[in-house]
Amino acid sequence: MTWHPHLWHPFTQAATADPPLRVVSGQGPLLQLEDGRELIDAISSWWVTLHGHAEPTIAAAIAHQAATLEQVIFANFSHGPAEQLATRLAAHTGLERVFFSDNGSTAVEVALKIALQWWHNRNEPRQQLIAFSGAYHGDTVGAMAVGERSLFSRPFEPWLFAVARAPWPATWWGDEAIEAKEAAALERLEHLLATPTAAVILEPLVQGAGGMAMVRPTFLQQVQTLVRQAGALLIADEVMTGFGRCGSLFSSQRAGLRPDLMAFSKGLTGGFLPMGVTMASAELFAGFLGSDPRLTLFHGHSFTANPLGCAAAVASLDLLEARTERYSTFEDRHRPQLERLARHRQVRHPRLLGTIAAMDLVVDQPGYFNPAGRQVQRYCLEQGVFLRPLGNVIYLLPPLSLDDRQLQRCYDAIEAALDQLP
Numbered sequence: 325m326t327w328h329p330h331l332w333h334p335f336t337q338a339a340t341a342d343p344p345l346r347v348v349s350g351q352g353p354l355l356q357l358e359d360g361r362e363l364i365d366a367i368s369s370w371w372v373t374l375h376g377h378a379e380p381t382i383a384a385a386i387a388h389q390a391a392t393l394e395q396v397i398f399a400n401f402s403h404g405p406a407e408q409l410a411t412r413l414a415a416h417t418g419l420e421r422v423f424f425s426d427n428g429s430t431a432v433e434v435a436l437k438i439a440l441q442w443w444h445n446r447n448e449p450r451q452q453l454i455a456f457s458g459a460y461h462g463d464t465v466g467a468m469a470v471g472e473r474s475l476f477s478r479p480f481e482p483w484l485f486a487v488a489r490a491p492w493p494a495t496w497w498g499d500e501a502i503e504a505k506e507a508a509a510l511e512r513l514e515h516l517l518a519t520p521t522a523a524v525i526l527e528p529l530v531q532g533a534g535g536m537a538m539v540r541p542t543f544l545q546q547v548q549t550l551v552r553q554a555g556a557l558l559i560a561d562e563v564m565t566g567f568g569r570c571g572s573l574f575s576s577q578r579a580g581l582r583p584d585l586m587a588f589s590k591g592l593t594g595g596f597l598p599m600g601v602t603m604a605s606a607e608l609f610a611g612f613l614g615s616d617p618r619l620t621l622f623h624g625h626s627f628t629a630n631p632l633g634c635a636a637a638v639a640s641l642d643l644l645e646a647r648t649e650r651y652s653t654f655e656d657r658h659r660p661q662l663e664r665l666a667r668h669r670q671v672r673h674p675r676l677l678g679t680i681a682a683m684d685l686v687v688d689q690p691g692y693f694n695p696a697g698r699q700v701q702r703y704c705l706e707q708g709v710f711l712r713p714l715g716n717v718i719y720l721l722p723p724l725s726l727d728d729r730q731l732q733r734c735y736d737a738i739e740a741a742l743d744q745l746p
């Protein structure tokens with residue numbers, strides 16, 4: 325294991341991190357390493373690999389599309405794969421318009437720009453954006469601004485625009501303080517919404533990078549009521565939660581939300597190709613129409629609606645629609661295993677949502693830089709299971725093709741790792 329002299333890896337301190345593992349192929353939930361080892365990809369390669377690695381029907385759809393039309397400027401042209409995908413996404417979400425971009429961060433940026441410009445186009449500009457504590461919406465500057473401020477964003481702090489923030493009442497099994505936490509959060513949100521607000525952005529049901537922090541659907545429904553009463557727009561960042569991750573096709577559906585804007589990426593193409601989309605309601609789209617060119621959404625990316633990405637996304641949706649039980653029953657497969665681990669002396673705050681199971685390690689100083697998670701990660705790697713804990717938060721977020729035996733192996737590896745901790 326060595327560092328390549330010309331690569332710069334994401335979220336990696338090359339001076340102290342272990343060198344990256346060289347991977348040669350992937351199949352279903354498994355990664356094949358150059359040194360002959362096989363690993364279970366228990367976090368779906370940063371939450372993107374939806375069905376499994378090298379899923380044959382998606383690979384075939386991309387190959388077919390590549391030999392037909394690989395890319396075309398989307399300002400002047402349209403094409404079948406984009407139209408098919410947009411029609412399918414509109415039917416599933418109830419949001420009529422699809423704007424394409426390249427990744428999760430850009431999908432969020434576009435949602436923010438649509439929201440702000442929509443108010444501007446109405447001659448009613450609204451300055452305030454509201455986000456939640458602990459949120460993560462991406463690494464581009466606008467997405468970073470709505471995310472929680474942290475060590476990651478500190479060098480850029482002077483350039484990040486102001487965002488009002490409400491508490492996120494994260495919960496877990498046996499949480500007795502949840503009612504009080506939710507009441508405090510709603511009170512704060514209501515107070516913030518007294519100022520005219522363009523939009524409220526949230527990750528429906530679970531904040532991913534914020535530590536797999538889960539909230540109750542009823543809380544989000546109350547948030548939605550307050551947002552509606554204030555006349556603000558609701559943005560659901562489903563970059564991580566979309567496409568079955570949380571037990572329903574979209575997490576907003578399970579939460580009982582009807583957002584005005586939704587951001588998707590990661591699982592959108594089954595995890596094969598980088599692509600983002602922002603879904604917008606018919607009412608928002610209408611706010612950009614007119615003979616005055618200033619009403620136009622002047623935003624676009626070179627690879628907007630890349631046909632390969634669209635073809636992959638259509639093939640991925642086919643699979644999801646044909647096998648809904650794969651995501652709708654995953655929670656039941658996790659539950660008995662998580663119940664077992666929840667009794668371990670090192671575990672607190674077990675929580676479960678769809679394909680995502682999470683827990684905190686009992687440590688003195690929780691947080692992203694707590695080293696306990698890294699110890700668990702190293703041990704699990706030796707057992708053939710790849711995890712990437714968020715500080716002291718250990719979680720599983722596997723591809724849908726993970727079988728019961730492989731799921732058991734993940735839990736066994738974590739349990740054995742926890743036994744090793746002091």
Ligand SMILES: Cc1ncc(COP(=O)(O)O)c(C=O)c1O
Pocket residue numbers: 427428429430432460461462463527532533561562563564565589590
């Ligand atoms: C909820 C959420 N929004 C946005 C992003 C940013 O997506 P990307 O890394 O594709 O830019 C992420 C990435 O983890 C995410 O979890």
